[in-house]
Amino acid sequence: MITPSIYGCIEAGGTKFILGIVTDTREVLATLRIPTEAPSITIPAALAFFREGAIRHGPYAAFGIASFGPVDVDRRSPSWGHLIETPKVHWSNIDLAGPFAKAFDCPVGFDTDVNGAALAESLWGAAVGADIATYITVGTGVGGGAMVEGRPIHGQRHPEMGHFRPARHPHDTRFDGICAFHGACLEGLASGPAIIARWGASLSDLPADHEAHDIIAHYLAQLVIAQQALLSPRRIIFGGGVMDTSGLLQRVRDQAAILAADYFGVATIDYDALIVSPALGDQVGLMGALALAQRAR
Amino acid sequence: MITPSIYGCIEAGGTKFILGIVTDTREVLATLRIPTEAPSITIPAALAFFREGAIRHGPYAAFGIASFGPVDVDRRSPSWGHLIETPKVHWSNIDLAGPFAKAFDCPVGFDTDVNGAALAESLWGAAVGADIATYITVGTGVGGGAMVEGRPIHGQRHPEMGHFRPARHPHDTRFDGICAFHGACLEGLASGPAIIARWGASLSDLPADHEAHDIIAHYLAQLVIAQQALLSPRRIIFGGGVMDTSGLLQRVRDQAAILAADYFGVATIDYDALIVSPALGDQVGLMGALALAQRAR
Numbered sequence: 001m002i003t004p005s006i007y008g009c010i011e012a013g014g015t016k017f018i019l020g021i022v023t024d025t026r027e028v029l030a031t032l033r034i035p036t037e038a039p040s041i042t043i044p045a046a047l048a049f050f051r052e053g054a055i056r057h058g059p060y061a062a063f064g065i066a067s068f069g070p071v072d073v074d075r076r077s078p079s080w081g082h083l084i085e086t087p088k089v090h091w092s093n094i095d096l097a098g099p100f101a102k103a104f105d106c107p108v109g110f111d112t113d114v115n116g117a118a119l120a121e122s123l124w125g126a127a128v129g130a131d132i133a134t135y136i137t138v139g140t141g142v143g144g145g146a147m148v149e150g151r152p153i154h155g156q157r158h159p160e161m162g163h164f165r166p167a168r169h170p171h172d173t174r175f176d177g178i179c180a181f182h183g184a185c186l187e188g189l190a191s192g193p194a195i196i197a198r199w200g201a202s203l204s205d206l207p208a209d210h211e212a213h214d215i216i217a218h219y220l221a222q223l224v225i226a227q228q229a230l231l232s233p234r235r236i237i238f239g240g241g242v243m244d245t246s247g248l249l250q251r252v253r254d255q256a257a258i259l260a261a262d263y264f265g266v267a268t269i270d271y272d273a274l275i276v277s278p279a280l281g282d283q284v285g286l287m288g289a290l291a292l293a294q295r296a297r
Numbered sequence: 298m299i300t301p302s303i304y305g306c307i308e309a310g311g312t313k314f315i316l317g318i319v320t321d322t323r324e325v326l327a328t329l330r331i332p333t334e335a336p337s338i339t340i341p342a343a344l345a346f347f348r349e350g351a352i353r354h355g356p357y358a359a360f361g362i363a364s365f366g367p368v369d370v371d372r373r374s375p376s377w378g379h380l381i382e383t384p385k386v387h388w389s390n391i392d393l394a395g396p397f398a399k400a401f402d403c404p405v406g407f408d409t410d411v412n413g414a415a416l417a418e419s420l421w422g423a424a425v426g427a428d429i430a431t432y433i434t435v436g437t438g439v440g441g442g443a444m445v446e447g448r449p450i451h452g453q454r455h456p457e458m459g460h461f462r463p464a465r466h467p468h469d470t471r472f473d474g475i476c477a478f479h480g481a482c483l484e485g486l487a488s489g490p491a492i493i494a495r496w497g498a499s500l501s502d503l504p505a506d507h508e509a510h511d512i513i514a515h516y517l518a519q520l521v522i523a524q525q526a527l528l529s530p531r532r533i534i535f536g537g538g539v540m541d542t543s544g545l546l547q548r549v550r551d552q553a554a555i556l557a558a559d560y561f562g563v564a565t566i567d568y569d570a571l572i573v574s575p576a577l578g579d580q581v582g583l584m585g586a587l588a589l590a591q592r593a594r
Contacts, residue, residue, distance in 0.1 A: 131451070159527055165464065167465065168464065231450070232454050232456050
């Protein structure tokens with residue numbers, strides 16, 4: 001009997017790390033969720049989980065890390081695998097990939113959480129067959145990654161879709177936005193904390209007829225239109241906690257169709273098919289890490 | 298002596314077609330500029346030029362057509378090589394590639410003018426070595442194409458960067474924009490005709506201290522930031538007649554750096570190196586068609 005390969009998978013988020021030991025066939029053998037504290041606490045805790053897992057399940061073929069950003073994903077760079085300057089306290093310039101490569105003496109795949117999610121959805125989820133696809137998360141932060149013909153894109157750094165600057169909604173001109181860098185970028189206007197900062201509640205706790213729903217949908221629809229203009233994706237996937245709000249995805253579709261004014265693909269674009277939820281659900285982050293690990297082998 | 302391959306090259310614009318017979322080594326053996334009239338006039342005129350060229354120079358190895366859009370660039374589509382619905386009178390649903398493939402019995406490469414320009418600049422110009430690069434033209438219209446790892450991107454259709462919707466400049470709120478589809482998209486606000494519509498002169502004819510310069514730079518800088526957020530290009534090339542305005546490129550750089558707020562690549566991005574003029578100058582359109590022809594062979 002041949003033992004299947006197993007992978008160490010890490011979804012490294014700004015509030016929590018999700019760790020998983022996952023097989024080639026996407027079976028999760030063990031998983032653990034730990035809070036994101038200082039790197040000196042969180043990284044050793046993750047190492048301990050995977051060391052124990054190796055005793056039980058055998059050695060890892062590779063690790064995959066899908067991380068909050070910004071990160072250095074340039075393999076030729078001396079700081080590959082590190083976080084770059086981030087507003088997340090203690091985490092700027094931290095080597096995230098190195099400790100796992102060293103401890104388990106195996107290859108490490110490393111990318112943004114949203115590029116990982118876009119990759120996983122392209123392989124196994126809602127973006128199968130889409131030559132260009134994007135994955136956007138709207139939660140504690142806002143981020144977006146993109147796949148072009150089978151590979152996540154990087155370029156100068158990597159997509160940072162949360163820092164796209166939308167035009168202001170006419171009923172939302174008095175709020176300055178909460179992004180430490182840009183104030184009123186998408187993250188500063190439409191993230192969970194930005195919603196709470198101006199309406200005192202999460203979007204799902206506000207009444208369905210509260211104007212917040214249309215305002216947030218308007219900002220997200222502008223990202224859709226910008227993606228159509230710049231990237232021409234065949235599938236746009238919206239995940240993250242804010243997107244669990246009832247009716248929000250449909251509002252984004254409706255407002256995107258209005259903003260597009262029958263232009264991008266004219267009558268041929270069905271916004272219900274273009275803009276979708278993650279098919280991998282809550283597992284999309286871990287499956288992103290798995291896909292990165294499999295590609296790093 | 299081996300005769301070099303020659304290619305039929307067409308830069309198909311909304312106001313003029315530039316035709317060229319070009320060798321593998323980028324030598325232009327013959328060229329002709331004809332106005333864009335109805336397809337029943339312009340296409341036969343182009344065919345006649347290339348028929349005469351074939352008598353003098355021999356058969357074409359391939360044709361390359363870099364066209365105004367929107368166009369169908371999907372090889373599997375029955376309308377591949379056609380214009381799609383365009384505001385340009387008479388040109389909607391016209392087969393542009395077919396007549397040349399048929400008349401000269403050779404492969405035809407076909408893409409948007411700006412994707413062709415991005416490809417040519419990646420091969421021979423300002424984007425050599427850039428894994429992700431974009432080419433934007435600001436002239437009679439506004440368009441943008443993108444290269445990702447050696448290939449122009451298409452996806453659902455192809456990039457349509459002129460229809461990106463920027464936030465309005467606070468001193469430019471009374472002009473509705475001239476885009477037939479969107480009013481105040483980038484093309485509706487920053488194209489040559491949009492500039493003339495609200496200030497009665499082209500940008501280069503307005504005094505250097507006229508606020509039009511900052512307003513137009515502000516809109517173009519928003520496209521830069523959107524590209525950084527969504528595509529993360531390593532090189533952004535601005536061509537087209539409006540960009541010949543003295544000082545405009547530098548204003549775009551300056552305003553992009555302000556909008557980015559030291560974010561995308563933090564201190565590592567030099568906006569003078571990121572945002573540049575086409576290295577191929579006036580030949581970028583024809584060289585784009587050449588590159589498309591060479592790849593179609």
